[in-house]
Amino acid sequence: MGTDHGLQIGIADRNGSPVNRGLSPEFEFVKEQAGIREFRVRSNGLRVLLLRNTVAPVATFCVVYHVGSRNEAVGHTGATHLLEHLMFKGTPDFDRENGTAVAAVLEALGARFNATTWFDRTNYYETIPSDRIETAIRIEASRMRGAYLRDSDRVPEMTVVRNEYERGENSPFQVLYKETFATAFREHPYHHPTIGWRADIEGVTTARLKEFYDVFYHPNNATAMLIGDFEEADALAMIERDFGRIPPSQRPIPEVYTFEPPQQGERRFTVRRTAQVAWTALSWRTVAARHPDTPALAVLGNVLGGGLTARLHLALVETSLALSVTVVPWQLRDPALFSVFAPVRPGVEPGIVEKTIRAEAARVAAEGVTEAEARKARTQIEAEVIFERDSTDQVAASLSEAIAVADWEWYADYPDLVRRVTTDDLRRVAATYFVDDGLTCGLYLPKEPPAA
């Protein structure tokens, strides 16, 4: 990271801190970059990241597990997510029967807390007043290996998750994104949505969820991070006490070896539902987050969709063809997509919106973009990263994604990588990825309501 935007690690730390003075033998200090200090618990492989930010008396504790819907297959799609829900149902230390349910304890502290599941990872986090960090650490350590995972909890929770799925089915955007991934990926598990297929949500057994837990929930498959107002020695002592005694997994964590072969031709799908507004979605196959083209694809995302003056906004919304436009250069662990979603203004033929998006993509590939456009897009991304540091939970969220798709150094390097993207890079990646053979084109079309 450049010095002008270098991460400030808090007023108390201005004089620099010794690398590992008085570090417990239980920890190995690994490295430090951009204010983030990495440690490893020697006995079990848990990775620990510490980032001090003492401006407010608040901290975010977050544990990321390297397991997501990418690790699922037919029959247990959605298992990672359903398991995440069951992780709130209790452990011997945090038990609803004793009035100490995880959520109740955190709520009473005023914590902002939740857990989320995505393609490549599951994370559990709590932002708390900094004098309550200990409770957050105890909860996460307790449920790393101690979750009850009872069938009597799964049964009512399954219908909760099924309603979450049903809510998603009400949203044209979610329907399109799910159908897009299902069409663009046939072999790789990005094919199925993180929420799972309905029949799998309903059918998966508690035993299968428990098996999932026993395969993936171990300290050597996790990263614990603490961001905010804390003293390093105190934080490490608490982490050592609660996580240090958990053994590593007996078996190695299984790797995903399935990959998606190259796409050899445009794919199309249509969804028809009773609705008033049509949507269109175009997605091109791209690369894994670690690939050197990722920063250029991110900048291209902003050139096309980053505000009122971005190209697709000018071409679609200023012209009254679409109501809005959303550009998503997905960054995932395995090769992903570059997507454009737009609700079509009623009265406009949806095909015109598709044609316009394709023409704009082709224009960037053929002619490139101006230096001013590239500079604007780079500045927007750099500014986003700086804004993020205003609050500990946003840093935790970004660091979570970085760990899931690459590693934390990737997060630290990202602003520099973005700053180095040139107009030549933008034209090259547009020409490389905006090709018809890698395109999946989706339409959400209104149909007439059934006669009453």
Next chain:
Amino acid sequence: MTASPAGAAARRGKVPFEQAVRRRTLASGARLFVLENHFNPTVAVSGSLNAGPLYAPPDRRLVAGVTAGELAKGTTRRTKLEIAEELESRGASFSIAAGSSDPVGVDVAAAALSRDVEVLLDVLAEVLREPVFPRDELEKEQMRLVGVLREQQDQTSVRAFEAASRRLYPPGHPFHRRRAEERIAVIESLDREELRRFYEERYGASTLILVVVGDVDSDRILDGLERRLGSWKSGPPADVPKPAPVAPAPGSETVAMPDKASADVVLAQPGDLDRLDPEYLACVLANSALGQSSLTSRLGVRVRDTEGLTYGIHSGFAATHLAGPFAVSLTVKPESRDAAVGATLEEIRRFVREGMTVKELADEQSSHIGRYKVDLGSNGGIAHAIDAAVYYGFGISYLDEFPALVAGVTKEEADAAFARRVDPEKFTIVSAGTFQQ
């Protein structure tokens, strides 16, 4: 960057906000507040003025929202795209909008890197003082708004809330939402003269509040805002005409929408609680125990956690300068609706009859005090909290006093205040979705 004695100390609770926040009131009435915080090179702006739908004609409430939305669509100096370019090329954000739940205020929210703060304040003053409401921009916006409104009509939550509002409030009431086709007709009939007129009548410095928090020099910001806004006309006084109270309208309604996997249910009644009510905090604490959280409140524990009937269930008072509805909302698989509504009503009846437990109150108090600290963990969060404290007339000291005010609420007060305002037998119940006949 230098150390930040005032801002950081206030966030850490060492120096009271009352002392740390610099302020200035202009002759025109505009109230300006700055809190320095040099930790991160960013700045957040939060502000408001009284120009919301309450002040628009009762049959044309949406004029207020469209006027606010069109302010940045062109000024005497610059076009919409020139203004946008100025902000977007710096990664800055800026919005002025009429709030969806507060009929009184128009909210300003902006953020930039601190090196760009002067540019941000230039844009802010320019769009507030010199909008021209270009005709072609309004025409585009009319077409877009009609589409957005149709898109919203595809959403079960919107349809349930709107139908409930029509059963609870008479036409013309600021909380009454007219039917989509009526609103579309109003949108299509708008012209720039109507927006101009509303702008001339309602916009001015007398009710303007601006709060700037971040890596800035407070004197420079206060002087700079005075230079930009000092000569702006005062505009109308801060009167908030209160609509006549409405009686509950118990009953139920189903909005049929085909092809919806999930249905939305709203249970609502006039809440009779505004933000200035001395019992506001008592009611909010009671409501938290009942239904603020899908995971831990009574409704969440019963309807979600125990019975698995919903992914999300929430209750709350819409309390601003006006007393808005008390509403419970939940999503359900359509076949589960009756069971979910039955369980919800049973819990509310029990809650009103028996009140909260001593432990529930203690947990809610510590929750609100802790959450308050967490929310003050960012520049944007602090700016918003200061803005709200001034907007409701409490003053900056409210930020310092808030924890003690929460801790001072007793169980008897909370139980009685809630029971006075929520009658489990008087709900209007509206569901929207795909139901078997």
